[in-house]
């Protein structure tokens with residue numbers, strides 16, 4: 001993927017080098033250096049109480065009144081330190097006499113913030129160290145501030161590439177370990193993504209000649225893409241806004257989705273259509289998998305659509321808009337009441353009032369079998385396809401997360417097939433390319449029944465190159481490094 005969405009942090013947040021003056025009045029709670037303090041507080045909350053950075057950071061920025069450069073710096077430091085945590089920890093480990101694991105949990109986020117400034121931003125090293133040590137003194141005390149100072153001075157002696165050449169395993173001997181440290185992903189995720197791309201850890205593609213670029217060359221491009229800031233993509237809800245409206249507000253037309261537009265910079269809420277909920281932030285692949293479901297030709301009725309896992313309502317809003325345009329109706333189902341409230345807000349005022357939301361468990365459906373013409377199952381999953389946008393997710397997920405979800409994913413798909421009428425179509429979608437929860441679930445469910453068959457999903461997304469995946473290319477798999485989108489998976493199944 002091109003580099004157009006690269007964060008602007010290398011353009012130096014100049015004003016943030018120092019701690020903001022010394023010897024002033026003792027000003028108790030007014031936070032000095034609010035950007036670094038806010039980044040620290042988010043990292044602590046993510047580490048100590050499983051907070052979500054993408055939810056907590058915006059609310060702290062608002063609460064503390066951080067705007068402009070301060071907000072940009074806090075965002076860069078938070079996301080950067082979380083994304084590159086694996087690399088920075090390996091480097092920090094080499095700079096500490098004892099093991100990094102023995103470092104206090106209050107101090108660790110300070111060290112990661114310091115490492116990020118020193119190794120991946122244009123902040124001058126002396127400013128990065130002194131501001132971070134000031135922060136350490138305020139949050140963890142003088143003594144541990146001295147420790148942070150000593151460690152960060154060692155970190156600052158080399159650049160990122162020199163450090164990774166020292167701390168990462170040799171690429172030939174241990175390609176997975178090498179990529180894991182250099183691109184900051186847990187080993188199991190590197191292996192899972194390589195398998196989904198059809199590459200093996202020994203090099204090259206399964207059953208094909210080794211790729212130019214060395215072992216796991218495409219996996220490496222994917223891992224690198226996960227460390228880039230994703231562009232903001234908007235959807236113009238069909239029947240309520242047009243892409244031209246968004247373009248008029250400063251966005252550019254999306255490459256693939258006829259409803260999508262990219263916002264190069266700024267807050268999406270600056271656009272009137274977003275404030276009025278006629279448009280919303282939505283990844284382009286999310287738009288396209290929903291669109292593909294609506295493109296499959298049906299014999300007979302096409303009036304009743306089901307979104308079996310609707311919360312928070314992104315795809316439901318798009319489907320309700322398209323359903324309204326065809327005089328069809330969408331039932332949006334969500335098991336969590338709070339999330340169902342978000343769905344209701346997302347689909348309200350759809351054309352012809354086509355969307356209805358209910359709180360229900362789609363594995364125990366209250367509707368009769370064969371009631372729907374089109375069904376979407378956007379299953380709960382590991383979210384390994386959205387690692388760009390959820391910076392801490394890669395450290396939180398485990399292989400067990402995927403295994404735990406599998407029975408639910410299978411149950412939802414099986415009930416969705418029951419809900420489709422003969423000749424109807426079901427879309428199984430995950431925001432993950434991890435094989436056990438994509439092909440594994442689909443093929444496991446199909447092996448147990450004879451009333452459904454896969455369609456060639458890529459045929460319904462002809463405008464998107466390089467998306468066909470799996471046996472005979474029957475599935476669709478989007479990729480951040482190929483398409484600039486999340487790694488969404490799509491299977492389309494026709495009910496016999």
Ligand SMILES: C[S@@+](CC[C@H](N)C(=O)[O-])C[C@H]1O[C@@H](n2cnc3c(N)ncnc32)[C@H](O)[C@@H]1O
Nearest residue numbers: 309310311312313314315334335361362378380
């Ligand atoms: C990946 S999200 C769906 C995202 C959504 N389609 C969108 O585009 O905004 C999966 C959703 O399924 C819901 N869910 C999980 N189990 C469910 C069940 N048994 N019945 C209905 N919804 C369920 C989760 O609460 C979650 O909101």
